[in-house]
Amino acid sequence: MRASLLQIAVDPDESVNSRRRRVASLVREQTGVDLVVLPELWPTGAFAYQSFADEAESPTGPTYEVLAKAASDAGVWVHGGSIVERAPDGTLYNTSLVISPAGELVGTYRKIHRFGFDKGEAVMMGAGEALVTVPLPGLVLGLATCYDLRFPELFRGLVDAGAQLFVVPAGWPARRREHWTLLARARAVENQAYVLACGTAGTHAGVEQAGHSIVVDPWGEVLAEAGAEEEVLTVELDASRVASTREQFPVLRDRRLGLANPPRK
């Protein structure tokens, strides 16, 4: 499987619609790969909280429309990063879209762990409640978004649901870049799965973005890593590597589940 991660620069001087058109043509340029991955909240910027309500859309709204057309023109699967979703009851969610080469919306995932502690996304958005996997030809995809990367139990739950490849769109700040790289490798090693972590470039809402999108294999080796600027990272994934790693070094088999917690003192 060939995958391209589009590390998009979110420039506040570019309108959301111009960025959608620009990203759609970048997706079309990936004809020949199997999977294209976009970052978290690339239409608005993950930290541009003030525009969330104005730019909120439905999962089949304007971002889906441009990506679905681009996916079918290029004949690729698209993980569309995420959008600000407005649910029918008015709640906002940070929602990922997975689109087939026929342009169908085959999966959505509402970010479970919201970032910001007592402000920003954490108070403006609802929390997702469901783990999501999507079978792609050759590998089962498990979905997570940005801050989710800090919560290993989510990834273990996705492994239990069959995931072999994690796609993690992000808007990760430059000042915590070392955490990003370390956590992406940790999630790959502990779960013996591919990690495709796609961040944004540029600075928006005063937050410099890390870029440094990264692809890690099931043994924890970094197959490719971007710089800080806008960049397309294309990698070859070997679907059989997940099974062979899990077979040759069967650490997942040694889990001790169901132990009782010690009483709290």
Ligand SMILES: NC(=O)CCC(=O)C(=O)O
């Ligand atoms: N958009 C995010 O989830 C940011 C996460 C982050 O900055 C961190 O975990 O650190």
